Amino acid sequence: MLSRLNFTAIALTLLTMLTACEQEITIDMPVSERKIVVEGSIFPGSFPLVMLTWTQGYFNPTDLSSLQNLFVHDANVSITVDGVSHNLAELCSSDLTPEQLEIAASALGVSAASLQALDLCIYTSFELQGEENKTYQIEINKDSHRVTGETKIPGLVYLDTVYFDFLNPLAQDSLGVLYGKLTDPDTTGNAYRWFAKRISHYPSWVPDAALRGQQKDLGYIAPFGSVYDDTFFNGLSFEFVYPRGLESNSQKFDDNNDERGYFKVGDTVAIRGSSIDRAAFKFVKSMEAQIGNQGSPFATPFNLESNMQGGLGAFIGYGAIYDTIICDE
Numbered sequence: 001m002l003s004r005l006n007f008t009a010i011a012l013t014l015l016t017m018l019t020a021c022e023q024e025i026t027i028d029m030p031v032s033e034r035k036i037v038v039e040g041s042i043f044p045g046s047f048p049l050v051m052l053t054w055t056q057g058y059f060n061p062t063d064l065s066s067l068q069n070l071f072v073h074d075a076n077v078s079i080t081v082d083g084v085s086h087n088l089a090e091l092c093s094s095d096l097t098p099e100q101l102e103i104a105a106s107a108l109g110v111s112a113a114s115l116q117a118l119d120l121c122i123y124t125s126f127e128l129q130g131e132e133n134k135t136y137q138i139e140i141n142k143d144s145h146r147v148t149g150e151t152k153i154p155g156l157v158y159l160d161t162v163y164f165d166f167l168n169p170l171a172q173d174s175l176g177v178l179y180g181k182l183t184d185p186d187t188t189g190n191a192y193r194w195f196a197k198r199i200s201h202y203p204s205w206v207p208d209a210a211l212r213g214q215q216k217d218l219g220y221i222a223p224f225g226s227v228y229d230d231t232f233f234n235g236l237s238f239e240f241v242y243p244r245g246l247e248s249n250s251q252k253f254d255d256n257n258d259e260r261g262y263f264k265v266g267d268t269v270a271i272r273g274s275s276i277d278r279a280a281f282k283f284v285k286s287m288e289a290q291i292g293n294q295g296s297p298f299a300t301p302f303n304l305e306s307n308m309q310g311g312l313g314a315f316i317g318y319g320a321i322y323d324t325i326i327c328d329e
Contacts (some may be wrong), residue, residue: 034054034055035054035055035145035311035312036052036053036054036055036072036075036140036142036145036147036310036311036312036313037052037053037054037055037311037312037313038050038051038052038138038140038147038149038308038311038312038313038314039051039052039053039313039314040138040313040314040315040316041315041316041317041318042079042130042136042151042153042315042316042317042318043130043153043317043318043320044129044130044131044132044153044156044318044319044320045129045130046129046130047125047126047128047129048079048088048123048124048125048128048130048136049107049108049122049123049124050077050088050122050123050124050138051071051120051121051122051123052072052075052077052123052140052142053070053072054069054070054071054072055312056070068118068119071120071121072142073090073121074090074142075090075123075140075141075142076140076142077090077123077138077139077140077141078138078139079125079136079137079138079139080136080137080138080139081128081131081134081135081136081137082134086125086127086128087125088123088124088125089123089124089125090121090122090123091121091122091123091124092119092120092121093115093116093118093119093120093121094116094119096115098112101115101116105218106218108120108219109197109217109218109219109220109221110218110219111218130153130317130318131153132154132155132156132319133152133153133154133155134152134153135150135151135152136150136151136152136153136315136317137149138150138151138315140311145310145311146310147308147309147310147311148309148310149306149307149308149309149314149315150279150307150315151277151279151280151307151314151315151316151317152277152317153275153317153318153319154190154275154276154277154317154319155185155275155319156319156320156321157182157183157184157185157192157273157275157319157321158273158321159180159181159182159273159321159323160180160181160182160183160237161180161181162178162179162180162181162271162273162323162325163178163179163180163325164176164177164178164179164263164267164269164325164326164327164328165177165179167262174264174265174266175258175259175262175263175264176262176264176265176327177241177242177243177244177262177263178241178242178263178269178271178325179240179241180239180240180241180242180273181237181238181239181240182237182238182240182273183236183237184230184233184234184235184236184237184238185235186234186235187234187235188230188234189229189230190229190230190234190275191227191228191229191230191275191276191277191280191281192227192228192229192273192274192275192276193222193226193227193276193281193284193318194222194223194226194227194240194242194271194272194273194274195220195221195222195226195245195271195273195274196220196221196223196242196244196245196269196270196271196272197216197217197218197219197220197221197269197270198215198216198217198244198263198267198268198269199215199217199268199270199324200215200216200266200267200268200269201213201214201215201216202214202216206253207253208252208253211252211253216254216267217247220272221244221245221246221247222245223242223243223244223245223246223261224245224288224291226242226245226284226288227276227281227284227285227288228240229278229281243261243262244261244262244263246260246261263327264327265328265329266327266328267326267327268324268325268326268327269324269325269326269327270322270324271323271324271325272320272321272322273320273321273322273323274318274319274320274321275318275319275320276316276317276318276319277317279305279307279314280307280314280316280317282305283305283306283307283314283316284314285305286303286304286305287304290304
C-alpha cells in the first residue's frame with residue numbers, strides 16, 4: 001500500500017500538471033521581411049502579364065479588403081529582350097470599359113464580375129509580344145525593393161496525339177481522362193506543363209441554375225502534377241495521362257461530386273501543351289509539392305525554387321501549342 005507521504009507527493013504532482021495545462025502560453029511569432037511576390041507569364045504572340053503582390057503574415061486576415069491591399073501599386077516594371085527594354089504599365093480592372101473588361105476576363109480566365117469585385121491589377125505592355133526561342137529579363141523596382149529574373153520561351157514541341165478515353169474502359173460510365181503522346185527533342189533539359197479547359201456549356205438540366213448555359217471552364221486549368229521533364233525519356237516518344245484540373249476553391253457541383261477530376265462524354269476540351277525552361281519547371285514542381293504536403297505532419301519543409309532574385313514567385317515563358325478534343329465514346 002502507498003504510504004500517506006507517497007500518496008500526498010503523487011497528488012501534488014498531478015495537481016501541478018493539471019494546473020500547468022491550464023496556463024496561458026503566449027508565443028511571439030517572428031516578423032518576417034515583407035517581400036514582393038511575382039506571378040508573371042508570357043506566351044508567343046501575347047502580351048506579358050505580371051501580377052505583383054506583397055507577402056503577408058500567416059495569421060493576417062484574408063477578407064476582400066485585405067486582399068485588395070496586397071497588390072503592389074506604382075512599381076517600375078520593365079522587360080528586356082534582344083537588348084531593348086520595354087516599360088510595363090499598371091492596369092486595373094476598375095480602369096476598363098465594360099467591353100475591355102470582358103476581353104480581360106477572357107484572357108485571365110475569370111468572370112468579369114470577379115474582376116470588378118476585386119479590382120485586379122496587372123502590369124503589361126501592348127508593345128511587347130512573346131516570341132519563340134527568345135529570352136526575357138524582368139526588373140521590378142518599388143521603394144527599396146528590387147526584384148530581377150529571367151525566363152525563356154522554348155521552342156515549340158507539338159503533341160503527336162491526344163484523345164479522351166474512359167478511366168475504366170470496361171465500365172464506360174461516361175467519365176474519363178485525357179491521354180496523349182509526345183516526342184521529346186534529342187536535347188537534355190526539356191520540360192513541359194499541361195493545361196486544359198472545357199469550352200462546352202452546361203445544359204439546362206444541371207442542378208445549379210446559375211451555371212445553366214455557362215461555359216464550363218473560363219480559363220485554362222493546370223491539374224495537380226502538371227509539369228514533367230525529360231530526365232527519363234530524353235529524345236524518346238512517351239505517353240502521358242491527365243485528369244481534369246480544378247479551379248481553386250471551386251464550389252461548382254461537378255467539382256464536388258463523382259465527376260470531380262474527370263472529363264465526361266459530351267465535353268469539348270481545349271488543351272494547351274507548353275514547353276518551359278528548367279527554372280520554371282523547378283518552381284512549378286516545388287509549388288505543387290508544397291500544395292500536396294499541406295497538412296501532412298511527415299512532410300519535409302522546403303522553400304519554393306523561385307526564379308526571381310530579391311523576391312518570390314516566378315516569371316515564366318511558355319512555348320504553347322493548342323488543340324481541341326471532343327470527348328465521345
